Amino acid sequence: MPEGAFLYCDVSVPAPLDQAFTYALPETLRHRARPGCRVLVPFGPRKLTGVILSCHDQAPAVAAREVLRLIDSEPVLDAELLALGRWIAGYYCAPLGEVLRTMLPLAADVRRGKIWALTDSGRDAARQLLLDAAPDDPAAAILRMLEKRPLSAAYLAKALPLADKAVRSLERRGFIFAEQVAVERDPLRASSEHLRVELAAADSGLRLNKPERELHAFLELHPGSHNLKDLESTVKNASPAARSLARKGMVSLYPEKVGAGAGPVRVPHTLNTAQSVAFEQIRGAIQTREFHAFLLYGVTGSGKTEVYLNAIEATLAEGRSALLLVPEIALTPAMAGQFFSRFGDRVAILHSAFGDVERSEQWRRIRSGAAPVVVGTRSGVFAPVHGLGLIVVDEEHDGSYKQEETPRYNGRDVAVVRAQAAGACVILGSATPSLESRYNVERGKYTLLELPGRIEERPMPTVELIDMRQEFLETRKQSTFSRRLLEAIGQRLENGEQTIVLLNRRGFSSFVACRSCGDRVQCVNCSVTLTFHKRDRRLLCHYCGYAEKVPSACPKCASEHIYFVGLGSERVEEELHQAFPTARIARLDRDTVTGKRQYETILQGFREGAFDILVGTQMIAKGHDIPNVTLVGVVSADVGLGMPDFRAAERTFQLLTQVAGRAGRGSVPGIVLTQTINPDHYAVRLAAAQDYAAFYQKELGFRRMMSYPPFSAMANILVRGEKKEVAMRMSADLGLMLTPPPEKLRIMGPAEAPVPRLKAEYRYQFLIKAASRKTLNDTLQRVRRFALERKWPATALVIDVDPLTLM
Ligand code: ADP
Ligand code: ZN
Ligand code: ZN
DSSP: OOOOOOOOEEEOOOOOSSEEEEEOOOGTTTTOOOTOOOOOOEEETEEEEEEEEEEEOOOSSSSSOBOOOESSSSSSSOOOHHHHHHHHHHHOOHHHHHHHHHHSTTTTHHHOOOEEEEEEHHHHHHHHHHHHHHHOHHHHHHHHHHHHEEEEEEHHHHHTTTHHHHHHHHHTTTTTTEEEEOOOOOOEEEEEEEGGEOOOSSOSSSSOOOHHHHHHHHHSHHHHEHHHHHTTTTTTTTHHHHHHHHHEEEEEEEEHHHHOOSSSSSOOOOOHHHHHHHHHHHHHHHHHTOOOEEEEEEESSSSSHHHHHHHHHHHHHHOOOOEEOOOGGGOOHHHHHHHHHHHHGEEEEEESSSSSHHHHHHHHHHHHOOOEEEEEGGGGGGGGOEEEEEEETTTTTEEEEEEGSOOOBBHHHHHHHHHHHOOOOOEEESSSHHHHHHHHHHHTTTTTEEEOGGGGGGGOEEEEEEEEHHHHEEEEEESSHHHHHHHHHHHHHHHHHHHEEESSSSBEEEEEETTTTBBBBSSSSSSSBBBEEEHHHHHHHHTTTTTTOOOOOTTTOOOEEEEESSSSSHHHHHHHHHHTTTOEEEEEEETTTOHHHHHHHHHHHHHHSSEEEEEEEEEEESSSSOOOHHHHHHEEEEGGGGGSSSSSHHHHHHHHOOOOOOHHHSSSSEEEEEEEETTTTTHHHHHHTOHHHHHHHHHHHHHHHHHHSSSEEEEEEEEEEESSSHHHHHHHHHHTTTOSOOOTEEEEEEEEEEEEEETTEEEEEEEESSSSSHHHHHHHHHHHHHHTTTTTTSSSSSEEESSSSSO
């Protein structure tokens, strides 16, 4: 990085625009501003936090405005990550500013952190107003409050009903200004016993006071992290000194619980033959220090994690860092515990459920090099590790790696690109690899590694299909549970073994319908039926959260013959209670679980045997290792198959295989009972046979025939608007622009989206399949320019490259 003083910098701001803007650097910042640092800049009437892309001396044609503040003294995005951001912006057709915002550790804060403070004239005005304003004047009240300290917009809005208007007027008059900065909530507020402290930077020549100097010296001599409270008995005034050093970036302070749970160091398992064969190949590749991609295909319970742990160790032995990505739902304390016990406080955890303090502190430990092992969910792929040597993507097929808002990147694919640029290895692991990844083996892009059997030769579970059409013929009853499944659950209860019951749907019943006119009660904002939730007797929209009371008459024809159709997890739980009154039943879905901790509590309770039966949605299908589960019941294998989506079969196969993998992880073999009305569907049949190879071949044939991925590059374009005519006209215009389509590119649409109205917006879509990436990208860039030229509202156009869902 060339040091030096520059007059200008180009800044990317978080706005849906492609170009960077040139700002002048004030005298004081000229030698400190560097690419990758965040700055506060004026942007129209607002102030935004942007990222410096480059510094230079070329004066722009129009006089440049000045940078207001430099937020970071060290770049938060290094050259490698900036380049990755550019790649994402290009590949996913997303504005660079929004990509960079996603990559930053405190993305959420940058967006919402608006802190109001008094200007100098505001300070004068405050004194003036205090004397002569009416006591209920909101503007006076705001000035009075801000005179004590700067306050967030959210706080003001809560404190004063009319704050919004008054704030705007005060801002216009120049009395107050907003700092739209990353308000990193003060990590230093926690009490000392809950904080650990650790050296972050060597002496930087800053003037330190005596306690600061002493603490710094102590930490230099005693590397590692220390509980702050404990330190106070050794170093005088350690607590205030640590806090002020942290503000100067010289020490890291982070919550005690992050490093806790380290416990005794776990003795690693001796790898079995298949594990060693896989690991030796990986180690060889790591030692070459060149890019290499592996697909680790290992059946459920084959010990993939142990291979990851060894690969990470081999990476550390090379003096490089490792990154492990796991699906959103899989990153539990139990999972993190495995890493702590193997790598101690060299591990950093990045979790979206963490508070700002925890997150930014983890991030700092990674950047300082204190934590060369990082475990994180999707956005963990942007962790600022030094000397990246390995990225592991566990359950690489999982849908949570895809971000469903701009930028719509897939963390797995970004991981491969990042590893490639860094000359690192990447391991994609799964028991049900995605078609795309498996096909990349055939193309010679990935090396296939296989763990074909379970650890200690434990048998794979037996899967039985129960044909619910037959059950109906025999019992003449439309029941939730077949006799076979009920009997099997009863047996488990007698034996003191545990059961998992999977249902792919929340709520009590799916929906409320009218017998007279056949109408289903729909959401007012979305064209989807509302779901009945019994516990609070409400109808709920699962897309936008809209809720209403259960009507006593049909909203359409006023008939009173309303009835409930379908089946949800709440109802399944209730029926189980009726069948087994003494059984202890827990339910895990998005209704019972609002916070991550709650999820873990229920799961932990189940693991410890506090419950006999766990009922849940696909949340429970992911990699939990609970040895006492000997039965998995799938209430209906059919739910996902009806979706208008070319991935429906793949998703069903993955879900059924993964949930089956939860059975028989201990010494007692497990069985899986899958109820279905499509026993002959290949996804159901092959999942029951646990035959991934056959499923892959069959599905690949279908994709090839239809030119679906991986045989084409695909994108989904959504055009939306609050007014139906507007949305329709925009999509028709776009359709015209795309006629005739470029060569080797197929466009389906414009058509109503599968959910034509969502969150009060009308939606039309185009599906694009292209023979080459380049053709697809060129076309999408043309589409973006078209929307810009036509001055479409920023939210009207959504481009989803490599879409996972077509809703
Ligand atoms: P997967 O992720 O492939 O489904 P896991 O990594 O969860 O499987 O491993 C399943 C179980 O086997 C875990 O309890 C793990 O601790 C254990 N295990 C893994 N490797 C070995 C080994 N070499 N010897 C004994 N136990 C092992
Ligand atoms: Zn009706
Ligand atoms: Zn809705």
